[in-house]
Amino acid sequence: MTDSTFTIVGNCQSGPLARILQHLDPDLQYRSVKPIHTLGREDWEEFSETLRSVSFIFHQPIGDRFREYSISSLKAKIDRPIYISFPSVYFKGYHPWLLYLRLPTGGTLQGVLGDYHDERVVRSYLSGHSVLQACEVFDNQYTLAPNHIDLEFQNLRKKERGLDCKAWGYIYNHYRQNKLFYTMNHPANDVLIHIARQLLARVGHPLSHDRLKFVLNLKDYLSTTSAPIAKQVLLQGLEASDSGKYSRTVANSVSTWSVSEYISDSFALYSKTPDLEKILAFAHKRRQEMGF
Template identity: 30%
Template sequence: MASVFQSLPSESLRMQTNKTEWILFPSIYFGGLFPHLTYLRQQNRAMLRGPLTDYHDRRIINAYMLGLSAAECAISMEERDVISCRQHFSACVRESSFREASLPIKVMHYVIDNFHSSRTFHTFNHPSNDVMWHVVRQFLALLGLSMSVERPPVNQYLNDVTAAISLEMAEAVGLKFVDDEYSSHGVTIPRISLIEQFFRLYDSVADFPALCSANPAPNLGAPD
């Protein structure tokens, strides 16, 4: 993380103060429900931004690389590989749980208890208000304080992009809700329109295949 936050990772902060007590909590990240969601970093490491801000869908990328039309891409996104989705989900649970195992504040037990019935993450690094509330409660408890507000706000803080949870993933992990379209601030983005916007973006990128080759599938713990 030091390469991202430069002088502000927790190791550096420890060296800049004489405080002996620290409360550490994990990066609130879980990619288990989003096997297709990814970043595309350009050569200068800046994100390639598009209709979903920093996020891209590998199904759309693959369709573009194959020369499919937007309509053909939309159809291909309905294909299902339930076994791979289940394996991806399990691997992400293990990785995210391992990363927080030694920390006093934890997230994954709450996610596992609640992901079947409600959205716990909008994208792999944007948790729902409920998840953040759970973290705040633990933080306050460690300080000997109590939460003065009973429940989190209804309006989501981090839903500028809400990633689709594919039907194959919903089937793989037994979700009790369907949410297989992308949305922005709660407004659904029509699938064909989204694909067309991405295709136009990729048309504008010089040597897009090289960019894709430089962006292999991300690891399960967190994007680099």
């Protein structure tokens, strides 16, 4: 075990963060584990062996509902590496109506954007709207509280309390000028770079400004699924550039939808989805249970 080996225990943000860290410091040796939400009991032996082989475990705040994979459980069983925490960055400021439609049987309902659905569109379909009516409702019927963004940052700050690395301050200082999230949990590289720089400082690795310049010019790793910033949010003084379109990249092929196209294709999918209203209710229940 050397002072340059690390792994990351976390969600879909882990892989991109690891690549950024390796670009910033090629001396770091990454040993990957599966994202936390994909791990089963059958993965424990390989997972724990990887954790025992590294010097540093960078981790998100994995709670007790993940049982043996929770951070408290891992620290009790595997205490040799140094644990350094960073946030699971989740920001609904741009996308207040984007959500997963979790299924009672497990998994999520797949939509035009994969796991992600726009609740305004789901409710329009359930209300029997035409595509044209849904387009009119989309921006006009739904409103946000004037303190919507402030509440999001209160939540971010609260969730980062006690963590070694933070992101909320960086997001707060830059979200108006730059689009920092493609979905509520898919941040732009800029956010991950901010976290990576803190992790490097924590392990005592110097930052190369030449490498930082290179990394800042990389394509955003998590831009493969993107929803537009809600118009109601843009009207709260944002200057961030946004296409106003939905997009998804699969196997290097990019598909884009205008709002009306997205609504039309979503309606076609929902017409083949029995119990959509029950699925929506279950999704809200699960989101409350999970705390976001």
